[in-house]
Amino acid sequence: MNHKDLDVWKVSIELVTLIYKYTDNFPKNEQFGLTNQIRRSAVSVPSNIAEGSGRNSWKELYNFVSYSIGSAAELDTQLIIAKNLIYLNAEAEETLFAMIEKTRKLLSGYKKYVKSKI
Secondary structure (H helix, E strand, C coil), rough: CHHCHHHHHHHHHHHHHHHHHHHCCCCHHCCCCHHHHHHHHHHHHHHHHHHHHHCCHHHHHHHHHHHHHHHHHHHHHHHHHCCCCCCCHHHHHHHHHHHHHHHHHHHHHHHHHHHCCC
16 A cells, blocks of 8 residues: 555644644754754654555564654654743644644554554
């Protein structure tokens, strides 16, 4: 299956877009710190889905979906730090944490599906 057809990939791309939108307002002194880390973690989620989909086995795909789940957890942690530093307004906080939760649920379901194919 092409990764672009997967709901989990589409939602994670939407998450990345939102991350870039909201981190654009972070302090400029964070550009090479927390902002960069958050963006890299977010981009890693759909990237790992895509890379795993391009591999030759369900087992490899399973591993890459697991990496995506790890990146989503890393992103969640980094956003908690940004929240604590008051870098996120209420709208950003609500939107981003809801999107991470949605992405994580889809990743979990997709991981179960892929595991059933191994």
